Amino acid sequence: MKIKNTTYPSNLIQGPLAGVSCGPFRALAWEWGKPAFAYTEMSSCKNLINKPKHLQRRFTEKHPDEGPLGFQLSSNNADELGLATKIVTDCGADLIDLNCGCPVKKIRSKAAGSHLLSEPGKIYKFITAMKNNTDRPVSIKIRVDADSNDNFNQDMAKAIADAQPDFITVHGRHWTHKYDVDCAYDDIAFFVDALNIPVIGNGDVACLDSLKRMFATGCAGVMIGRASVGQPWLFAELKAQINGDTFTPPSTAIIGTLFLKHLAGLCDLLQTEKSAIIQARCFAKYYARKLEFKEDFCSAFNQCTDLKTAQQVIERYFGIVTLNKII
Numbered sequence: 001m002k003i004k005n006t007t008y009p010s011n012l013i014q015g016p017l018a019g020v021s022c023g024p025f026r027a028l029a030w031e032w033g034k035p036a037f038a039y040t041e042m043s044s045c046k047n048l049i050n051k052p053k054h055l056q057r058r059f060t061e062k063h064p065d066e067g068p069l070g071f072q073l074s075s076n077n078a079d080e081l082g083l084a085t086k087i088v089t090d091c092g093a094d095l096i097d098l099n100c101g102c103p104v105k106k107i108r109s110k111a112a113g114s115h116l117l118s119e120p121g122k123i124y125k126f127i128t129a130m131k132n133n134t135d136r137p138v139s140i141k142i143r144v145d146a147d148s149n150d151n152f153n154q155d156m157a158k159a160i161a162d163a164q165p166d167f168i169t170v171h172g173r174h175w176t177h178k179y180d181v182d183c184a185y186d187d188i189a190f191f192v193d194a195l196n197i198p199v200i201g202n203g204d205v206a207c208l209d210s211l212k213r214m215f216a217t218g219c220a221g222v223m224i225g226r227a228s229v230g231q232p233w234l235f236a237e238l239k240a241q242i243n244g245d246t247f248t249p250p251s252t253a254i255i256g257t258l259f260l261k262h263l264a265g266l267c268d269l270l271q272t273e274k275s276a277i278i279q280a281r282c283f284a285k286y287y288a289r290k291l292e293f294k295e296d297f298c299s300a301f302n303q304c305t306d307l308k309t310a311q312q313v314i315e316r317y318f319g320i321v322t323l324n325k326i327i
């Protein structure tokens with residue numbers, strides 16, 4: 001997959017996930033799966049500009065063990081966006097994205113995120129502001145009309161064609177849609193046909209079948225969000241499967257050690273055990289996907305307030321202690 005001047009050896013991408021995709025998570029994705037690149041959590045341009053640097057570590061710090069990194073920004077002001085683009089370029093961003101799809105009320109009320117879908121006239125200004133402040137590839141991540149009464153696909157495609165970002169990502173759902181609504185592959189294919197830049201397809205890819213269905217839209221690459229949480233090897237597994245190679249996923253005990261490593265990385269990044277454990281509660285269920293006693297594990301983990309107990313709970317449920325004894 002070629003984006004601007006770079007050819008990536010993979011066309012699978014780790015998507016931005018607020019509350020999840022900070023350095024320790026991405027380092028595991030890189031170590032185990034080697035996606036083409038991964039994204040930070042969405043960062044507010046205002047915060048990047050105004051908040052002290054040490055409070056922005058989670059959003060700006062590139063982990064020493066990770067590959068190419070896209071920074072995702074949120075804004076509805078071209079000057080702010082330009083300044084934040086410069087800041088993240090200096091932080092080592094390999095790519096820079098503007099979020100135009102976030103459905104959260106707090107973001108939409110600031111006229112950012114998916115609110116930008118109703119303001120295609122601003123897209124040219126925003127993309128130009130990003131381009132003028134970096135030599136890295138710039139992109140936007142959007143949602144689609146799907147089967148709503150909003151008709152923004154055509155207008156967005158025209159605005160994007162005029163502004164010429166280096167690529168775009170299309171999540172095939174309307175911004176009001178929850179995950180129980182199917183991904184609209186036709187809408188993704190519409191953007192592929194309408195534009196002469198690479199389009200990354202996104203939505204519900206979790207296995208070889210869903211990956212093939214997404215590539216059938218004609219997209220140049222595929223972004224994976226939720227499915228790689230707790231299974232950072234997913235990119236490697238899908239790459240192997242698409243090439244017809246066999247892939248052996250890690251054992252339960254290894255998955256537990258990945259969770260422990262993730263947790264240790266969060267402690268280091270967030271500086272307090274409590275904040276690390278609170279953040280880890282959001283994705284404990286993903287590491288526990290295949291555990292026989294998943295519900296019991298999640299409920300035990302949710303009660304942990306210190307690192308030592310959290311480690312013991314992970315070791316017990318993932319059989320890590322048993323494994324050590326055997327060895």
Ligand SMILES: Cc1cc2nc3c(=O)[nH]c(=O)nc-3n(C[C@H](O)[C@H](O)[C@H](O)COP(=O)(O)O)c2cc1C
Nearest residue numbers: 015016017018041042141171203204205224225226
């Ligand atoms: C917990 C969570 C946090 C998310 N945070 C962001 C975000 O910060 N920026 C963004 O563009 N999308 C965000 N998304 C959307 C995902 O990047 C992705 O577009 C969506 O989950 C569909 O892809 P998937 O089916 O592969 O998960 C988030 C999704 C989840 C579940």
